[in-house]
Amino acid sequence: MVGIKDVARAAGLSVATVSRALNGQSAVSDGARAKVLSAAETLGYRPNVVARSLRTDRTRTIGLVISDVLNPYFTELARSVEEEARALGYSVIIGNADERADLEGHHVRSLMERRIDGLLVSPADGRSPTTLDAVSGPTPVVFVDRWIPGSDAPVVRSEGRGAIRDLVAHLYGLGHRRLAVITGPAATTTGRERVEAFRAALSEFGLSLSDSHVGSGDFQAESGRLATEAFLDLPERPDAVFANDNLMALGALDAIRDRGLRVPDDIALAAFDDIPWFPHTAPPITAIAQPTAELGRVAVRALAGLIAGEPATSTVLPAHLVVRRSCGEPDPSSPTGGATRE
Amino acid sequence: MVGIKDVARAAGLSVATVSRALNGQSAVSDGARAKVLSAAETLGYRPNVVARSLRTDRTRTIGLVISDVLNPYFTELARSVEEEARALGYSVIIGNADERADLEGHHVRSLMERRIDGLLVSPADGRSPTTLDAVSGPTPVVFVDRWIPGSDAPVVRSEGRGAIRDLVAHLYGLGHRRLAVITGPAATTTGRERVEAFRAALSEFGLSLSDSHVGSGDFQAESGRLATEAFLDLPERPDAVFANDNLMALGALDAIRDRGLRVPDDIALAAFDDIPWFPHTAPPITAIAQPTAELGRVAVRALAGLIAGEPATSTVLPAHLVVRRSCGEPDPSSPTGGATRE
DNA sequence: CGGCACGCTGGAAACGATTACATGATCGGA
DNA sequence: TCCGATCATGTAATCGTTTCCAGCGTGCCG
Numbered sequence: 001m002v003g004i005k006d007v008a009r010a011a012g013l014s015v016a017t018v019s020r021a022l023n024g025q026s027a028v029s030d031g032a033r034a035k036v037l038s039a040a041e042t043l044g045y046r047p048n049v050v051a052r053s054l055r056t057d058r059t060r061t062i063g064l065v066i067s068d069v070l071n072p073y074f075t076e077l078a079r080s081v082e083e084e085a086r087a088l089g090y091s092v093i094i095g096n097a098d099e100r101a102d103l104e105g106h107h108v109r110s111l112m113e114r115r116i117d118g119l120l121v122s123p124a125d126g127r128s129p130t131t132l133d134a135v136s137g138p139t140p141v142v143f144v145d146r147w148i149p150g151s152d153a154p155v156v157r158s159e160g161r162g163a164i165r166d167l168v169a170h171l172y173g174l175g176h177r178r179l180a181v182i183t184g185p186a187a188t189t190t191g192r193e194r195v196e197a198f199r200a201a202l203s204e205f206g207l208s209l210s211d212s213h214v215g216s217g218d219f220q221a222e223s224g225r226l227a228t229e230a231f232l233d234l235p236e237r238p239d240a241v242f243a244n245d246n247l248m249a250l251g252a253l254d255a256i257r258d259r260g261l262r263v264p265d266d267i268a269l270a271a272f273d274d275i276p277w278f279p280h281t282a283p284p285i286t287a288i289a290q291p292t293a294e295l296g297r298v299a300v301r302a303l304a305g306l307i308a309g310e311p312a313t314s315t316v317l318p319a320h321l322v323v324r325r326s327c328g329e330p331d332p333s334s335p336t337g338g339a340t341r342e
Numbered sequence: 343m344v345g346i347k348d349v350a351r352a353a354g355l356s357v358a359t360v361s362r363a364l365n366g367q368s369a370v371s372d373g374a375r376a377k378v379l380s381a382a383e384t385l386g387y388r389p390n391v392v393a394r395s396l397r398t399d400r401t402r403t404i405g406l407v408i409s410d411v412l413n414p415y416f417t418e419l420a421r422s423v424e425e426e427a428r429a430l431g432y433s434v435i436i437g438n439a440d441e442r443a444d445l446e447g448h449h450v451r452s453l454m455e456r457r458i459d460g461l462l463v464s465p466a467d468g469r470s471p472t473t474l475d476a477v478s479g480p481t482p483v484v485f486v487d488r489w490i491p492g493s494d495a496p497v498v499r500s501e502g503r504g505a506i507r508d509l510v511a512h513l514y515g516l517g518h519r520r521l522a523v524i525t526g527p528a529a530t531t532t533g534r535e536r537v538e539a540f541r542a543a544l545s546e547f548g549l550s551l552s553d554s555h556v557g558s559g560d561f562q563a564e565s566g567r568l569a570t571e572a573f574l575d576l577p578e579r580p581d582a583v584f585a586n587d588n589l590m591a592l593g594a595l596d597a598i599r600d601r602g603l604r605v606p607d608d609i610a611l612a613a614f615d616d617i618p619w620f621p622h623t624a625p626p627i628t629a630i631a632q633p634t635a636e637l638g639r640v641a642v643r644a645l646a647g648l649i650a651g652e653p654a655t656s657t658v659l660p661a662h663l664v665v666r667r668s669c670g671e672p673d674p675s676s677p678t679g680g681a682t683r684e
Numbered sequence: 685c686g687g688c689a690c691g692c693t694g695g696a697a698a699c700g701a702t703t704a705c706a707t708g709a710t711c712g713g714a
Numbered sequence: 715t716c717c718g719a720t721c722a723t724g725t726a727a728t729c730g731t732t733t734c735c736a737g738c739g740t741g742c743c744g
Binding site for chain 1: 343388389390391392393395396401411412414417418420421424428433435436438448451452454455456457480563592595596618619621622623624625626
Binding site: 003004005015016019020023026047048049050051052053054055056 | 730
């Protein structure tokens with residue numbers, strides 16, 4: 001492998017000058033620069049970033065730990081993160097926690113050992129000690145989507161409260177009164193917040209949420225199926241189910257279909273997180289859409305700022321309701337209140 | 343940051359002994375080992391893998407360059423690759439080429455500069471010079487799913503020929519005679535092979551594929567929509583469309599729905615690559631399923647073998663047809679010939 | 685004309701680990 | 715008792731960069 005020394009020899013200059021010419025830092029004469037550039041070109045020199053990182057203590061790499069790569073929400077997030085990071089000159093290493101605290105710990109630790117310049121994390125478990133250690137360490141950390149309460153890293157997330165209220169209004173308007181929810185893990189902020197907001201919205205409409213109408217899921221499809229089956233076994237089964245993420249909605253759809261029931265005639269269904277497939281399911285699913293790509297971009301910029309020594313900035317972006325047909329045929333004359341209709 | 347020197351000082355030993363104790367390479371006395379371990383523990387020592395990699399010239403990292411992270415096929419692949427790599431002690435850096443040759447080049451180059459131990463790549467462009475350089479270089483490379491003909495790196499992929507023949511038989515049995523196909527880019531092996539196999543299967547049934555029934559796509563949803571719109575504008579429109587990947591099938595579904603037509607009554611639809619959403623679309627989509635996770639595992643093992651100096655091994659795994667309802671109600675009495683029915 | 689500042693360059697010291705080689709201790713066999 | 719093998723350990727070189735510092739020439743100003 002051709003190194004900086006080979007370039008120096010070919011150009012008839014010292015390694016110091018070659019390094020300077022290549023990095024354009026301090027002054028190098030035009031003649032020397034030209035010789036270096038042409039030598040590097042003909043030799044096909046590629047810098048060894050490992051050595052460079054050792055010396056500079058910067059890897060120009062950020063880590064992204066997400067809870068589930070198979071979840072389209074997170075892949076879209078990952079994509080926008082990588083895009084923005086690349087634009088800023090960073091590479092991204094993605095760690096997939098699979099909603100498991102131990103895997104999350106593994107990835108956070110492994111990324112730290114790789115001496116990443118900064119970490120973006122969406123904690124699968126709000127109490128992960130490894131992640132907490134990372135936050136209190138010297139490496140900048142930004143939470144995205146989910147966060148760990150009490151830790152002082154900035155958070156970039158979206159606020160679903162308003163959209164959830166719109167959803168409840170929508171359901172109420174269609175005559176649904178017995179509403180149920182499938183939650184995410186209580187260990188995640190999003191898991192807790194969405195059900196809280198749902199409960200609050202219900203009480204605004206004079207409805208209450210009985211314990212039997214709260215199914216606990218883990219943001220994965222299978223848990224959505226199980227929770228829905230439990231709902232369908234109830235003596236008074238709910239007439240609408242709100243799945244707190246897209247995969248659990250998929251599981252719910254499975255369960256409903258397996259019973260030979262139809263959406264929305266027999267039971268209504270809505271989901272948090274909109275994804276490209278929802279317009280195409282049978283029926284198209286009403287969902288709350290987050291500005292996912294924007295979330296990723298903002299998070300990367302916040303992290304880059306932190307790395308550059310700027311002060312931490314948290315951001316909250318609004319989510320909004322997208323009405324489709326899975327809760328019943330919407331009345332075209334009714335106001336949508338910030339919701340999109342498709 | 344605490345380094346090996348600090349551990350050495352705390353343990354009252356030299357850095358050499360500490361290194362040996364930590365890596366368990368050569369002989370270290372039990373007493374010394376215990377002292378080192380406890381010192382490392384109390385100091386919270388984490389090795390600097392950057393320094394280690396510089397010295398050993400191994401990063402225990404492999405690169406994975408895929409053509410599109412938003413494609414569920416590739417995310418499933420990425421997931422299984424990461425899982426298997428982790429089991430073998432490797433980390434994975436994923437590069438997303440977004441079906442763009444320049445981005446693919448960027449990622450391959452950037453991964454090489456990071457001195458990854460091996461590269462897994464599914465080329466977006468079968469002629470990418472950067473990727474070709476990588477193959478001829480010293481770093482082991484394994485192609486997965488797609489490959490570059492003529493290069494001598496091993497290939498791990500699945501063979502769709504048999505399943506495509508099953509699909510054509512299925513369509514023929516349902517009475518479809520005017521079949522159309524939406525292809526991937528001719529620059530990809532999968533793009534060419536799938537349409538070739540389709541054409542061959544058609545001629546087996548005495549059918550031919552006119553040029554107007556071949557829509558050229560790029561494996562992304564929008565191209566599927568455009569190709570389908572062109573089909574629907576034809577004086578003799580096809581009665582079945584075979585999209586060569588899942589995203590283009592989604593686009594096709596869009597186009598058909600926008601015209602107010604119904605699947606399969608007005609036009610049949612099938613796709614290459616099965617994904618978790620296909621059972622839930624309206625109607626559920628008949629697709630050819632690859633053993634995606636297995637592909638990822640086998641590819642990682644092949645690459646690890648190559649890194650360890652073992653000879654290269656290519657693998658071909660079979661794909662199979664999964665019959666759903668998007669081509670018409672299947673006759674329950676007809677033989678399925680290796681296909682699954684759902 | 686002397687001195688100083690400035691621009692360009694090279695030598696050499698880091699960065700934090702691994703590891704070849706040297707050294708000292710211990711032990712067994714002759 | 716002495717020698718050589720063996721084992722545990724330490725010293726120092728090394729990986730490929732960046733960067734501090736010193737040196738040297740040149741030009742400008744006093």
